[in-house]
Amino acid sequence: MTPEERPREHKQVIYRFKALLKSGMHILDNKDIQRIKEAYKLAAEVHKDMRRSSGEPYLFHPVAVARIVLEEIGLGATSVIAALLHDTTRFGGLTLAEIEQRFGKDVSAIVAGLNRIAEINHSKDADQSENYRNLIISISEDIRVILIKLADRLEIMRSLNHFTKEQQASKARETFNLYAPLAHKLGLYKVKSEMEDLSMKFTENEAYKSIIKKLRNTTVARNKFIREFMEPIEEKLNLQGLNFEIKGRTKSVYSIWKKIQKQNVPFEKIYDVFAIRIILDTPKDKEKTECWRVYSTVTDKYIPNPSRLRDWVSVPKSTGYESLHTTVVGPDGRWVEVQIRSKRMDEIAERGLAAHWRYKGIRQEAGIDEWLSQIRDIIETPDISPEEMVNSFKLNLHSQEIFIFTPTGDLKKLPVGATVLDFAFDIHSQVGYHCMGAKVNQKNATIREELKNGDLVEIITSKNQKPKKDWLNFVVTSKAKSKIKQSLKENEMQVADLGKEMLARRLKNWKMTLDDTTVSLLIKHYKLKDATVLYSSIFHEKIELSDIKLVLLGDKQPEQAEPQKRVVEHRVTKFDDYLIIDERLDNVDYRLAKCCNPIPGDEVFGFVTIGEGIKIHRNTCPNADRLRDKYGYRIMKAKWREQTESGAFQVTIKIVGYDELGIVNRISEIVSKEMKLNMRAISIESKGNSFVGILKVLIEHTNQLGNLLSKLQKTAGIQRAIRVNR
Structure with a gap:
């Protein structure tokens, strides 16, 4: 640069910065302006010798980004300062600690978030999933990071002529696929449209130039048509005393190109x-x-197309967008789209999320909050892989919406393709976990049924229902997918814990210990990923415990093992398929379930509990069906060891009969004298001529119990004697 050029260039920089301050004079106070000036001086010092690809001073870029942030997105002083400083730490001029000391934690955190996104490899071979991932994390921390990043990308796209062809193509694709949809999701429709147009300019240049040329050539005719169309409408609106402004807006180049492709017609046939x-x-x-x-006035004059009415005034979009859209037949039979909105609605439509902060308290903010909550759900889902995170983010980014009603009249917004199960998870995670089906418009529906716009849905739940792996095949929302995966993961961890308990208990019986060496040997032998898979495989019986013993013993035959191990082998292999229960339950972690009080001789099963070992239930236990249905994977076959020593278990018997004199004595004689059993308690309650008695007695085996019940039922005055679960 020549000495003569330097002062001129300096004036250009100053001019651009003054334009920035001027645009904010109505919303920035003196303190804000002083902080912005200080940030500008620091940025100017860091970037003073830096140049852009165009040869311009690099400082042009942060000043332009700050101006977009202030004017076009509508953010405040903190964001403007962060935009001015967003490249200063990356180029070694300042540290985040220095920025925090001078401008506070918010500015420092925003700059740190922008740095994280900027540190991505943008080469053509780079995996863009990392780009998405950093964006997701940035959004979850502070939404201003992504708003400033959108401003940064928009300024780059406006300057893309000075980049190489390869850079142009790469940034255009990335902008179209990522940043434009993100701007749309945040309600920045103007930014989104410009990004799409500029992306098209560098990817479909011939089509772009052709449409631009034809729009220019039809400007006069288009303006004349708008005047003719609006004159009678303006007259009627003025008579009604309404304050209004009318704008004729050409649709974006990209949206016109999409219509040309979709309708397969030339530009001249695209009327709207x-x-x-x-x-x-x-x-x-x-x-x-x-x-x-206004809508009534327009449709009184021009015939509307009922199928093209869009009422986003009564039900705003999740971005907060509010407007009435209709398409009518104007002069010469041409279709015209008319958008009707208030000044407040228009500002929200132009500035999106930032405008919400200006109109605090409006209910449309909930839509953005819901979306950001979904984004945070993605981040907070345990063990989610970067690829899954990216896919969930894309799903949230590109989804179109349908509106579903709850029985109480609340409105839920879901993506197109959402199912009954998606709706259940949207209401609450617990509702989703236990969803069995639904009533959709008063008709029964499965959890797989795809919902339609305007459906009335009532979810049906069951405590016995739980998430299944195949659910992931038909849910579409990121919340449903992440919650199902989280539940399956937690369940698998519980299963692994139970499998670990089973292995540790069996090793203890074999006089072995569960340590890292043993686990590593088994993982290596079975070629498994980790210990969790090993324990789960043991629980699901994919790996037999008897096989594990052979692996750990190596080439030793049972008779070669130590005497103690031979005894263990004898006790284990004899009943490989069953859990064997010693009636005294010595030295094992078994417990008899109190709900059914099993005794030797009962047909039983084992249920692996969390933290209480294995509980033994009778097959006829009132809880048996529920346990098998809900926790089938935790059920173990079990039977009693042949009885070798006496042992007694308390049994409760219900006796129903006629209330006769001496009936209690008859019962006592049968129990104590004939059967020689220990009677622990007896109670009799009279009901008219009948009685109901409860007898508690110690029994050693079901054979004894059978004999006792038979004798009682043959006794005069007793109608029925049955065992009960007490």
Whole structure:
């Protein structure tokens, strides 16, 4: 640069910075302006010798980004300062600690988030999943990071002419696939449209130039048509005393190109290349009423297409977008799109999320909050892989919406293709976990049924229902997918813990210990990923415990093992398929379930509990069906060891009969004298001529119990004697 050029260049930089300050003079106070000036001086010092690809001073870029942040997105002083400083730490001029000391934690955190995104390898072979991943994390921490990043990318796209062809193609694709949809999701429709147009300029240049040329050539005719269309409408609106402004807006180049491709017609046959926007200056409490008054006025004059009515005033989009859209037949039979909204609605449509902060308390903020909550759900899902995170993010980014009603009239927004199960998880995770089906518009529906716009859905739940792996095949929302995966993971960890308990117990019987060496040997032998898979395989019986013993013993035959181990082998292999229960339950972690009080001789099964070892239940236990249905994977076959020593278990017997004199004595004689059993308690309750008695007695085996019941039922005055679970 020549000495003569330097002062001129310096003036250009100063001019651009003053334009930035001027654009914020109505919303920034003196303190804000002083902080922005300080940030500008620091940025100017760091970037003073740096140049852009175009040869311009690098400082042009942060100043331009800051201006987009302030003017076009509508953020405040903190974001403007962060935009000015967003490249200063990457180029070694400042540290995050220095920025925090001078401008506070918020600015420092935003710059750190922007750095994280900027540190991505943008080569053509780079895996873009890392780009998505960093964006997701940034969004979850502070939404301003991504808003400034959008401003940064928009400024780069506006300057893309100075990049290499390869860089142009790469950045255009990335902008179209990632940043434009993100701008759309955050309600920045103007930014989104410009990004799409600029992306098309560098990927479909011939089509882009052709549409631009034809739009220029039809400008005069288009403006004349708009005037003719609006004159009778303006007259009627003025008579009604409405304050309004009318704008004729040409649709984006990209949206026109999409119509040409979709309809397979030339540009001249695309009639709705522009939209007419009527913007009302009215208080918030009158917005809806006056928007519909304008709609009525327009459709009184021109015939509307009922299928093209879009009411986002009554039900705003999740981005907060509010507007009435209709398409009518104008002069010469041409279709015209008319958009009707208030001044507040228009600002939200132009500035998206940032405008919500200006209109605090409006209910449409919930839509953005819901979406950000879903993004945070993605981040907080345990053990989610980068690829899964990316896919979930893309799903949230690109999904179109349907509106579903709950039985109480609440409205839920879900992506197109959402199922009953997606809806259940949207209500609450626990509702999703236990969803069995639903009533959709009063008709029974399965959890797989795809919902349609306007459906009324009532979820049906069951405590016995739990997430299954195949659910992942038909849910579409990221919340449902992440919660199902989380539940399956937690369940598998519980299963692994139970498998570990089973292995540790069996090793203890074999006089072995469960240590890292043993586990490593088994993982290596079975070629498994880790210990969790080993324990789960043991629990699901994919690996037999008897096989594990052979692996650990190596080439030793049972008779070659130590005497103690031969005894263990004899006791284990004899009953490989069953859990063998010693009636005294010595030295094993078994417990008899109190709900059914099993005794030797009962047909039983084992149920592996969490933290209480194995509980033994009778096959006829009132809880048996529930345990088998809900926890079938935790059921173990079990039977009693042949009885060698006496042992007694308390049994409760219910006796029903006639209330006769001496009936208690008869029962006592049978129990104590004839059967020689220990009677622990007896109670009799009379009911008219009948009685109901409860007898508690110690029994050693089911054969004894059978004999006792038989004798009681043959006794005069006793109608029925049965065992009960008490």
